[in-house]
Amino acid sequence: xxxxxxxDLDGTLADTALDLGAALNRLLQKHGLSxxxxxxxxxxxxxxxxxxxELGTGISKNAPEHAVLRQEFLDEYELCFTEQTVLxxxxxxxxxxxxxxxxxxxxxxNKPHRFTDRLVPQLGFKVEPDVVVSGDTTSAPKxxxxxxxxxxxxxxxxxxxxxxxxxxxxxxxxxxxxxxTTVLANWGYIAQTDQPQTWPVNYTIDYxxxxxxxxxxxxxxxSNN
Numbered sequence: 001x002x003x004x005x006x007x008d009l010d011g012t013l014a015d016t017a018l019d020l021g022a023a024l025n026r027l028l029q030k031h032g033l034s035x036x037x038x039x040x041x042x043x044x045x046x047x048x049x050x051x052x053x054e055l056g057t058g059i060s061k062n063a064p065e066h067a068v069l070r071q072e073f074l075d076e077y078e079l080c081f082t083e084q085t086v087l088x089x090x091x092x093x094x095x096x097x098x099x100x101x102x103x104x105x106x107x108x109x110n111k112p113h114r115f116t117d118r119l120v121p122q123l124g125f126k127v128e129p130d131v132v133v134s135g136d137t138t139s140a141p142k143x144x145x146x147x148x149x150x151x152x153x154x155x156x157x158x159x160x161x162x163x164x165x166x167x168x169x170x171x172x173x174x175x176x177x178x179x180x181t182t183v184l185a186n187w188g189y190i191a192q193t194d195q196p197q198t199w200p201v202n203y204t205i206d207y208x209x210x211x212x213x214x215x216x217x218x219x220x221x222x223s224n225n
Contacts, residue, residue: 001222002215004130004157005098006148006180008166009109009116010046011188013091014123017045018084023077024052027069030076033057043191046168048110049073074112081115082122088187090208095127097212104155106131108148108164108174110141130155143170148178165211169199176200183214 010016021041028035036056044051049070050061059066098105106129109116113134120132131154135141138150152159164175167188175182177200184196184204196204203214 001161002103002163002181002218003161004104004106004152004155005163005165005211005215006106006108006131006151006175007164008046008142008168008171008185008188009107009111009120011167012088012165012171012185013107014085014087014119016081016085017042017189019080019082020045020052020077022080022083023073024056026076026079027053027073028056030072031057043189043194046189047191049077074114077115082119085119085123087123087125088208092124092126094208094211095125099127101215103215104130104157106133106151106155108133108142108151110135110170112136142174143177145174145178148174148180152178163211163214165205169194169196172199172201176202181214181218183211 007013017038021038024041025035033056040055041052044055053066053069053073054060057069059069095105107120111134113136116132116134131151133147133151138146140146149159152162159179162180163183164171164180165183165185166172167185167190172182172184181202182200184201186204186206190196205211
């Protein structure tokens with residue numbers, strides 16, 4: 001029985017790619033490197049700071065200089081993270097429908113709370129989230145199950161009664177390992193090098209309203225058993 005719907009933030013609820021891209025390109029300019037086009041940035045936006053830094057500089061997260069670049073990137077993002085970010089089409093309509101059905105909703109993101117806590121109130125949600133878990137709210141981010149189970153505890157809903165919607169492999173891994181039903185948002189930031197067919201996905205959707213169809217399907221099965 002689905003009692004709560006939990007979402008990733010970047011690439012699932014909100015289109016953050018333009019602001020992330022602006023931060024990356026300012027960082028690259030600062031270091032005398034070539035700017036990246038949005039066609040290259042968008043598919044990697046859900047890979048976070050590490051993925052974007054590697055795209056622009058070729059430096060992986062395991063390199064000793066990565067930590068300094070990551071901090072510089074976050075400082076640049078601080079200057080623009082609310083400028084062009086908007087909710088994806090259909091999100092508010094979905095949240096209103098969930099509210100009508102008395103289904104709770106929340107956010108589990110790897111974005112640091114320094115951004116999440118200020119961005120979420122500015123996104124214009126028609127229904128306030130019941131829980132928001134940032135990448136540094138708990139002791140480990142996704143793909144760990146720790147933030148998933150923490151969110152469930154906060155809203156008083158079992159993981160098996162939750163849908164988790166995301167656009168990245170770590171989203172599907174974290175949701176699946178926590179016992180949630182996983183839903184891949186096809187409108188998100190999925191790179192050509194990703195292999196979503198190998199991810200632990202229960203459902204794949206192309207628009208937000210399909211979540212209601214999944215809930216109805218699951219709850220009907222529950223009622224008939």
